[in-house]
Amino acid sequence: MPPFIAALRGLAARGHDVRLIADDSMRAEAIAAGARFQPWTRAPNRPDRSAASCFVRDRDIADPIAAFRQWCDRIFVAPPRDYALDILDALAAEPADLMIGSDLLFGGMLAAEVSRTPLVLLAANISLSPLPGHPPFGPGFQPAGNPAEQARDAEAAAVGEALWNQALPALNAARAHFGLAPLARVLDQAARAGRCLLATSPSFDFPVARMPEHIRYVGPLLEEPSWAVTSGHHAIGIDTRPRALVSFSTTHQGQDKVLRRIVAALGQLPVSAVVTLGKALEQFAIEAPDNVRILDSASHEAILPSTQVVVTHGGHGTVLRALRHGVPLVVMPMGRDQNDNAARVEYHRVGIRLAPTASPSEIARAVQDVLADASFAEQARRMAGLLAAEGSSVDRLIAEIEAFAAGHRADKPGQAA
Secondary structure, three states, X not given: OHHHHHHHHHHHHOOOOOEEEEOHXXXXXXXXXXXXXXXXXXXXXXXXXXXXXXXXXXXXXXXXXXXXXXHHHHHHOOOHHHHHHHHHHHXXXXXXXXXXXXXXXXXXXXXXXXXXXXXXXXXXXXXXXXXXXXXXXOOOOOOOOOHHHHHHHHHXXXXXXXXXXXXXXXXXXXXXXXXXXXXXXXXXXXXXXXXXXXXXXXXXXXXXXXXXXXXXXXXXXXOOOHHHHOOOOOOOOOOOOOEEEEEOOOOOXXXXXXXXXXXXXXXXXXXXXXXXXXXXXXXXXXXXXXXXXXXXXXOXXXXXXXXXXXXXXXXXXXXXXXXXXXXXXXXXXXXXXHHHHHHHHHHOOOEEEOOOOOOHHHHHXXXXXXXXXXXXXXXXXXXXXXXXXXXXXXXXXXXXXXXXXXHHHHHOOOOOO
C-alpha cells in the first residue's frame, strides 16, 4: 500500500486529477494523499486492516505453493470479472486518460484492455517476471553462474509458470465474457500493459544486461504508513549500546513464534533493541528482557539514523528503508517476495540471511556477526550512497507516467488532456 499512496500523493501534488478504486481500508490515506476515492462494490473489499478481514491467511498455510494458489484464486487472478466490472462502471461514469494498476491485480489489466485505456502497472517491489539474466521470482536464488544453475532456474521458472496458469481458465472465462480472445499464459495479460514501473532500485536488484523496453526502474517508494507516523514514537532515546530494530511485516504471516525467538536472542546480547509489531500483531503479548522494547508501531525513519542492525522478514519496504539509511540487515524470509529480497541482501553483502526457523542462538550469532564485521556496514553505506544518487523516486515515477500519457495523446490528435 505505501508505494501506491506515495504515487497518489505525487500525482495529486502535480495537479493531476487522481481517482483511486480500492478497498475501503485505504480510503482515509488515499483522501489524505489528495485522491478521490471509490470502493470496490462487486470485487473483494477489505473494510479494515484487521487480521480477521484478510482474504488469504497464509499464516495458517504451511505450504507456500498452497498459499500462492489462494492469493491467485481469491485476489490476483481468479476474480478478474468483478474487479473489471467495477472499474468499467467507474470509467463509464467518468472516463480517464490513463489507468495505473497493480502488477498483481489482473482484473484491472483486463478492464484497461476492454476499455482501451492506456495502462501503466506499478510493481511495489522487484519484477514478477524475471528480467534477462535473473533467476525466477519466488525461491530466492542467486543469479545462475553455471549450466547446472541455469537448469535449476529453468525448472523453477516452469513450476512458477504452471502455478500462475492454474488460474488461466478463470481469466479466460472473464475475457470471454467481455468478448476478448483467450490467452495462452496468465502473465500474457500483464505483458499487454504499456509500461511496468518497478518501485525498486537497480542498485539493489541483480545486474541486468538489457532491460525490456516497457519495464522501467523508478526507485523505491518508501512512504511510511500513517499509523506509524502518528504512533507518537518518533525517537527512542540515547543508548551507548548498538541498537537493533526488529520489524516483521504489517500483515500476519505467523511471525509471532519467530519474534519470540528473536527477542530471546537479543536478550543474550549487549544491544538496545526496539521491536515494532505493526498492524499484524498489535497488542501481541510477549515477555521481553530489559534491553528490548516492544512497540505496537513507530516511525522507522526516526529510529533508523541511530540503528546499527535491522532484523526483519525481508519485506521490500523494510529492506530498502534500512539500506537507504546505510543499516545492514539480518533477514529471515517467510514467503511472498521476501526470499528474493534476502537473496539480493546476500548478493550485495549488506546483511546475512537466516531461515525463519533459526534458533535464538543462531539469530544471536548472526546479529553479532553483522555488528562485528565492519564490511556489512560499509557495504550498506555504499548502497545508501547509490540510492541517494538516484534522486527522487516519486519524481521519476511521475516523469514516466506523464511521458507515457503524453505519448498516447500524441498518437490520438484531438484527445482531451
